[in-house]
Every structure is written in structure tokens, then in C-alpha cells.
Amino acid sequence: MKSAPLRVPLSDSEIEVSIRGLSVSYQTSTGLYDAIHDLSLAIHRGSITAIIGESGSGKSTLAMAMLNSVTFPGKIRTGAIDYADVGDITGLNAESLRRFRGEHAAMVFQASQDTLNPLKRVGAQLLDMARSHGLRDRKAILREGSLLAERMSLPASRVMAAYQHELSGGMRQRVSMIFALALKPRVVLLDEPTTALDVLSQSHVLQIVRAIHEERHLTTLLITHDMGVVAELSDRVVVMYAGRIMEDAPSRDLLRAPRHPYAKALIRAIPRLTGPLDRAQALPGAPLELRQIPVVGCVFRDRCTLRQSICDEVTPTLREVAPDHRTACHLEVEA
Amino acid sequence: MIEVVDLTRTFRGAGGLFAQNDVQALRKVSLKVERGAALGLIGESGCGKTTLGRIVCGLETFDGGDVLIDNQSVKTLGDRARRKVFRKVQLIHQDPYSALNPTRDIAHALIDPLRIQARLTRRDSTWVKQRAVELLSLVGLDPQETLYKFPHQLSGGQRQRVVIARALTVEPEALIADEAVSMIDVSLRLGVLHLLATLRRELNLAIVLITHDVAAARYVAHDGELAVIYKGEIVEKGKTDSIISAPVHPYTQALLSAVPVLRGLEVDGPDRYIPEPEVQVQGAEPAGCLFSTRCVFADDHCRGHHPDLSRWGDGDRLMACFKPQERQVVAVAVDDAMEA
């Protein structure tokens, strides 16, 4: 075994959000189940971090937890979510939490979601936001909104006067982005930003996200199930399965040399435009439902081709296998 | 097996802030697909590809041109005969969640159409039950596990397999898969695509894959054809691999360029260019090439004249562009990758 290369630990000043020991559980008629189980993760300031996973992986729950807005019957059971200059948001009172949402961290919704009040114009809803956050110059938010609209090549004045039903899917996505950025938050969460969009709109949205991320020095979190989006946009990728992190690495490292069998299988399951067809291999089985997640052992073992007896008995922990590259698999040792 | 000739369909519509009134979903589209062959219809949403799929399944009407199934025009058929003819062409819906009746179990979903089939082919009720089991195995499901389940107890991938099994109950000659994998988990998509490719081979089915995901189309129709549709018009058509490796029409190139590059595994294609964002145009359509409003290569001639579909090269490639040029825009694989 080679000795691990020395790594300078990140100083706190480089970390924007630090999640420690987070468990989010859902109360059902048959018991309490963890949608996220003992998850720890540091999100670097100024990075674009992608959370990738299938349905039921807990990635959306994680996004909601990061704004402390997990809804009933789910709740944050244990753990802390520390934002730089704010502290642990799981301990905020209702009023501070309200102010935190939108001002410090904001969410961009999917294109298919109707996230605007159907009875009010876009501009009026921006003003509502300004009022809620006690902005002294309320009109400023309209100027900011128009600026953002133009930045995203939308006709600003018409969008401000539009109702939700007058916007197309791609436009809704961008309007959702205007709302997220209007109060100049430091952290932006994008929930499946390209789902339900065509390839061309998708590449356009990705361009915009990248550009605005850089212009505004944001820390961006990307929730996605699409490895292509990860590859195009993110600096870092966290692979989730059944509420746990399977692998956490810089995007290029992960794509080039995934360590966890799940990450490998996910990448292999993408049909490609070049190369032999059989390079793409289907991933057997189906994602676990909340109630099926085993408590002991590796959660991925049922779909894993390399399963061994240790996988049933011992829960693998997330450990560093290469510089800045963590994985949770018994079979993976340091490179 | 299926042939459409100069197919035209116009929707009268109204709508949002930037909408025009009438939508020409299809403009003189001609296509043909034989049994055992595969065709990928590529385009963005709203380009008319779904309408085309629905028309050849008999679920939508058309205004002009004709649809021929097994060389028989459907225009002159009566209600009964139409129903019979269109049973040969089955649609696999985009949304496996709505494609199955939530109140009925899988056994019913298969047995109802099988009963009809049994009546038509003079087979008995044992055959019906046996066939239901066979079909579930055929699409890669465990019959014992699935037969008495309700749709909500199955995953998206499993549902889509049931939907395919149901389509097979009537022994069709063609499957039209309309974005059949876009709503299921990424990890399960390939399995369903693989199933379609297998069925095509084993049952000698014609497969039409309607999608905006070129890679998915390639997976099923790599030895078949691709047709690229823009605003209801075919702009390029030809052998799948030749279109992907050397697209001629700027729209095809734009679509292929927009496919994310898996950096780390792939590098950008040498001619890749980031397409212009869609410009919202109000009012009348351009007099010339429909794509000229977004095309980076368009000039005044393109904007003034409409290009017809014409032959390119010495193969059977067709394209509709005044400035055709082959460009290699697709990402290139870095070969050290994961097999190591």
C-alpha cells in the first residue's frame, strides 16, 4: 500500500457551505426512514458542485434541506448545515430563516414547474419579494430583474409585464433564475435545470448559468441526473445513491476514472455518439425505494456486479482514495 | 411498411405572449420505413415529430398528403378498416406513468387486448394467459412478480416495459417510440433502448424512434436512418452513422454540437460550434429557409429563398440547405477511458 499523498486541508475560508452528519428522515405508517443518512459534505466557495443521482437518491431532499425547507412528513433528524457568515441554518428562527432564503441562498426551479403566482405579473411578484425582504428602494429590484432578463436574452419589459401562462417552458426556467438572483444571494441551487428542455435550450441555459456564476462570484449547486450536464458545467461532482454519498471528486477525475462501481455503471450507461455501441451497458436493477434501503452494509450491493460478503455485513465509509477524491466502497483502495 | 407522402398538418391555435396563430406542424414530409428497419426522427419539441408519430399511429388526422401502411392508403378506409390497419402500428408513449390505467393491474392491461387478438386469430383462453406471461418475459420482466401488480407499484423502467408488452399483444409490425425513455431514470434508459433494438431484430419490427436525444437514436438505429426535422420540415436525412459523423445541414450540426461533451472522456469535435440561442420571432415566418433566422451561416439568399430537399454526396443523403458543408461537430472519445 502506498502512503497517501500529503494534502493541505481546506481552510474554513474556502468553504461556503459545510454539511455535517445530516440525516433527513420521513415518517411513514411503517416507520421512520432516512432519505438522507449521515451525510457530510463541504462545498467550496466559488465552485459549481453537482449532485448527481437517480430518483430516490435523496438529491432533491438534500436541496430542500439546504434551505431548511424539508416538508412534512420529512424532517431534518440530525446534523448541521453551516453557511459561511450565517452559521447553522437548522437552528435559525422562522424570521431569520425567511430572510436567509432569497437573500443568502436561493433556488432555481425546473422548467416544468409552475413557480409563479398565476394571478400576478412577473414584475409585481418581484416587488412582493422586495417588500418581503425590506428593500428600501423597491424599484431597484425591477431594474435588477430587467438587467438579468436582458442578460438571458429575454425581452425585459414584456417579461416583467407577463403572467406565468404567457411564458414558454424555457422562459419560465430563466424567469425562475431572475427571481433566484434578484436579491444577489451568495449561494444558488439549481434543481434539474435542464430537465424537460430541448438540447439547444439546454446548451443555452448551461452557458448562461456558467456566465452568471462567474460574473457574480456565486457558489453554485447543481442537482441533476444527467452526466452530460455535470461534464459541461460542474467543477466537482457528488454521486448519491439511497441517501448516501457514493463518490465525491472533481468532475473530470470522476468521468475519467470513477472509483465506485455505481459511478462507473452510471457513466457506462450513457449512450454515446461515437465509439462502439456496446461500450454503453445498461445498469441492472432499479433504484431503491425509501423503505427498501438496507440499514447495514453497502446500499448499492443489490445492483453491484462485484458484490462480496463484506458488502452485506459492513457499511462502507466515505474515504479519500486519491487527492480530493472520496468514495464509499470496500473494494476500492487508494490509487 | 409505413410510408408517408407529402404529409401536411396545420393546427389552428392561439396562445401565449409570443405565439403565432396557426402552426404548421408538418410541411410536405415524405418518409418510408420497412419491416425490421429503424428510423430516428430528430428534432426539438414543437418541430412536428410527435404529430408525425401520432398520425402514423392513426391517433391524429392530417390535411394533405397520404399515409400508406403496407402499401395501402389510409385515406379511403372506413372506420373499421382503419382501426384494423392501425393496429399494425403501435405507439409507445413518452410518459409511462400515464400510459397504464392506474386502477387495473398488469394482467388486465395485457389480457384485454389479448382476448381480442385471440378472437381474431381463433385461439383459446389458455393461449391468452400463456401469451401474457410470455410477453412479460419477452420484455425482460418477471411474470410472477409483475402480473398482479398495479402500475404504481412498478418503477418507470418497468412500466415502460409493460407498455411495450401491451403494444406487442396485437402483434404489430411497427413500434413508434415517442421520447420513450425521456421520463425514466437515466440508469434505466439504456435497458429500454436495448429492448427496442432486440425486439426489432427478433420480431422483425420496424422501429421509429422519435427523440431529441441523438445518442439514443443512434443506439437503436445505428444501422438505420436518421431524419432531422425543423419546424415541420425534413432538413436532412440519411444513414445514421454518416449523419452523425458528417452532418451537412447547419441545424443538424447545431443539434449535435449542443450534446454535452463528457469532458474527461471526450474532447470537443474539431468543428463544434455553440449554436445561437433561439431568437423569439414575432409575426410572419421567413420567406426563405426556415432556419435562416437562427443559422450562423445564413445570408440574404437563404433568407429570400426556400431550399428544397436534394441529394448530397454519392450516398442516399438528402438535405435542404443552400450552403451545405460537412462539419465534424460531434465529440471525440479520449481512448484511455474506463475499460482499463
Add this chain to the structure above:
Amino acid sequence: MATSPANVQSFYMVKRPNALAVAWKVIVKKPSRVIGLILIAIFVLMAAIGPMLYPPVLPINPLAIYAAPSFAHPLGTDFQGTDVLAEIITGARFVLLGAFFAALFTVLIGTSVGLAAGYFRKWRDSVLMRITDLFLTVPSFPLLIVLSTIWRFTSPLALGLVLGITGWAGLARAVRSQTFSLRERGFIEAARGIGLSDWHILTREIFPNIAPYIVMNLLIATTGAIYSEIGLFFLGIVPFSTNNWGVMLNMAFTQSGAMYTKSGLLYLLSPLACIMLVTFGVVLFLDAVDELLNPRLKGV
């Protein structure tokens, strides 16, 4: 890949769980459902055997007018000295039978019209919906009164029919809109593509999806019909052919002066209490029906 016929048979033996057992399990889950079921059962029983327990014409007793509750007369007596409890028990049949027919016709007409309009659309939809709108707008109780002038509906069946005719429109509209949205769903399109007949699609694909709603409406329509029936008798518009709760109410209000004397309280309250108890039973039981008919609520 192929499964042998023997195999097929053997696992077709694995049947779905017994429907009655499932129903019972769902009902006993909550005490409120059991109470609802018991209440409904009591009244159904009353309607079934009540009239057999008493002579066809109940005895009157001029010496015991408005008698207070006693062992012989648990609910006291009315203005003629007739036992109120006996009147209640014998009066249940007409009311409940009429309500049952009314609910049946309401659901029958409402469902057929709604399904047809929602499924066939186009001109059939427009025509049917115009008619529905008309029935929806015209206040049904005044319409009933007007209809009573040409139609002496004295039997439970006739009364039920007329209540059905005046009361189906709301259900038709709701069924139509549900059918409309179901029709957009992929499985209906798939069924048509496969070549299943319209009849099959309507009865086997669409109907099961709206069945819970319809059954619930059947129960709700029953209570609504009871109100209308009793209202008609109360106003004295329908000839009093038999003794029933509505006639009691009418007598209590108009003949006996029960409104003005506190001694008539039980006579006035007894039929009202029965109406409330039936309604109460139905409302409590509805919850069980909802769960029974909705596969998504049954749990895995």
C-alpha cells in the same frame, strides 16, 4: 423465455386477496367507519322489516295526545296519540326506498351523460352540456314542485325517478370533466391504438377510474334525495299516500301546532333526528369507500 402451460396455470392460481376480507379490514381500521356502517345498517333494517312489525294502520289514542316518553311510548305520542316510535319505524321504508331509487337514477343519468359528453366530445359534448347546464341552473326544488303538478309521484319508484331527473346535472358535469382529463391520458390513447372498442374503453378503462367518485356520489345523492323527499311532503305538495317521516314533519308543523307548544317537541324532532342520523352514518362511511375503491390508497 417461454413458460410451460402447466407453469402458467399454477401461478395464475395465485389470486388477488378476497374482496370482502379487504373491505372488512378497511372498515374496521377506524371506529368512525364502523359507527357509520352500523347506523346505515340500522336504518336499512328498519326499512326492510319495520312495516312488518306494526299493523298497516297505526292505532290512535285520543286519551294520550302528546304523551310524554314512557316505556310504552319511548318517543311519546303525536297529536292523535299515536306512538311516535312506531311512526318512525314504519315510515322509514318509503323514505329510504325512494332515496335509493333517486340516488340510483341520479347516478345512472349523471354518469352516462358525463361519460358520453367527456368521451365523445365535439357536438355530442356541446349538446349534452347545454342540457346539463340547463338542469344545473334551473333550481331543482322549484322544478320538482312544478313537475308535481302533472305527475302525481306517489310510489317510491316514481318519486325516485323524478328526483333523479331533476338532480343528475351536477354529477354529469363532474364526471364529464374527469372523463375529459382521463381521455388525455396515455392509457386511453393506447387502448384505442390497440383496437379496443369505445364500449370497452368507457366501461373498463375510464369507469374504474371514476368509480370511487361515483360510489361516493351515490351515497351523497341518497342523503340529498331524503332531504328532497321530506321537503316535498313537508310542503304538502305530494299526496300523503303512506305514513313517512316527511308526513310526520308536515303534521308537526301545520296540523298539530307542535311549533307553538313545547310538548310536541319530540314529535317534531324525531323525524329530524332520523334524517340527521342517516346523513351522519353516510358521511362516516364515505371515508371507508374512498379508501376501498382507490388502489393508490390501499398501500403496497
Add this chain to the structure above:
Amino acid sequence: MAFLKVFVRKAIGGLVMIFVVASFTFFLIRLMPGNPVTTKLNALLATGTPYPIALSKVSVMYGFVPNQPVWQQYLTYLGELAHFNLGESISYTGVSVTHIILSAAPWTIIMVLTGVIVSFVLGVLAGVIAAVWRNSWIGQSSTFLATFLHGIPQFMLALVLAYVFTTVWRVFPFGAPYNAAIQPGWTPAFIGSLAKHAVLPVAAYAISGYGGWALTMRSSVTSVLGDEFILAAELRGLTRGMRLRYIARNAFLPLFTTLTLSLGFMFGGSVFIESIFDYPGLGNLLTTSIGAEDYPLMQGAFLLITTAVIVANLLADLLYTAIDPRIRRA
């Protein structure tokens, strides 16, 4: 623009409905067992009235000439109807039906609309409370009260109210719309008497409508609470008050679709409430006209009740168009 279009379309629909209802009552009377028109004619002839006079008397009563062919009678009837001539009452001899129903109409329309408005306002508020605080005792008791009241038929409500508040506990006067001892006029005493007498009937209307509104609003709010834009508003840090306003306004809209049903129900209820509280409104007129076999009056009362419902619906539709931009700007 859209306003006008909706208005014209709905108004035409309403006129057609009135036409259908008018035709229905016409044929109803013609189809009655022992055709009352002929019966009346024969009765007059039996008293020795000369045929021409009897004929003209009957034709004045019903608005059509009995010995004409049916289609001609129908046309005459429609023509008279267009001039708001509904014939003459039989029980109030010689008084025109139009006059009787128009003087009865205000009692019904004012009472019903007051009842609708009161029940609507209270019901909507109760519905919001029941949905927003559905996990606490306040929401649950609100739901229970609404369910309970919704299950009580109107005549029962009216009877119970009358019994409790006039017989058991004499706080309100019973019967008649005002104290007969007071001279009608715009005097405080008369208006006070009117108001005092109106409390119970209006309460009966209001309570009978309350449960329906509360339950509809409750389910509407519950469904809006699950809408994505409410979650989005929360994640954008909007204040609770702002979010409540978003919820209320959106949840409000679906209520308009139930308004049609409710208006018919409320106007229909006038039949009971007016007869129990002895108000000289349209509902009472309808019941008494049938007892008196005064068919022209019955026809008129029924027609006017229907018309009132149609007009009220028209107003509701206009209001809806004004509130919802999706319809306004379609």
C-alpha cells in the same frame, strides 16, 4: 374586449335558457292531466258565461287563446312573454301575474342574496382557517362544523331556528316579514322591524350555504398549498402574510364553478324558508299557487326564480373574468 365577449356569450346563453324554461312551462300546462285551460273554460261556460267572453277571459289568464292550434297558442304566449305579459292570476282574480311576481321578487332576491353573501364570506374564511390550521384543533373544529352544517337540509335548519328562537326562547318574532302594527314606510321603526324579522330567515339561508363554501374553500386551499408556486414563494423568503394572500386569491377562483350550483340551491331553498317564516316571496308564491291551482302564477313565479338564478350567474361569471388573467387575456 374579453369582458364584452364573455358577457354577450353568457347573456345569449341565459336568454336561451329562459326561453327553454318558458316553453317548458307552456307545454307542461298543456300536457297536464285534465288540461287546466280547457277545464277552466268549461267551468266558466258552466257558470253561464257566454262562450266569447269565457274564451277571452281564459286567454287573458294564460296569455294564449285556448281554441287556437297549439303552435299558434305557443306563438301568442311567446309574444306576450316578450312584452312581460304573463297573463292574469286565477286566485287573485284580475291581477296581472307580472305585477304579483314583481312585488314578491324583492323579498326573495334581497333575502337570498344577503344569505349568499353572508354564507360566502363566512364560509370562505372558515375554509381558509380549516385548511391552513388543519393539524390543530381550530382547523379541525372548523372542518367539523362545516361538515355538520353542510349535512342539514334547509327546511330542517329553518324549523330548528324557528323553534329554538321563537318558541323555546322568544328572542325573535315568528312569521310575517314585519310587524303588522307598524305602518310601512321609510321610518326607522319599520326598517327596524323588517330587519328583526329578517334575521332568522337570512340566518337559515346563510347557514345552509356556509358548510358548502367552507368545505369547497378548504379543499381548494389545501390543493393550492400543495402547489409549486407556494413552495417557491416560501423559498424566496416571502412573508407569511404575502403567502397567505397568494394562497387565498388562487384558492378563491375554483369557488366560482360551484356558484351556479349554490345559487340554484339557495333560490330553491326560498320555497321552504319563505313558507316556514311566512314571507310573501317567490318561493311561497310558487307553493301556494300550486295549492290554488293558479297555473299562470306558478308559471310566472317559476320563470322569475329561474331568471334570477341566471342573472346572478351572469354576474358571477363577469366577476370571475375580472379576477383571472388567464381568462381575461386569453
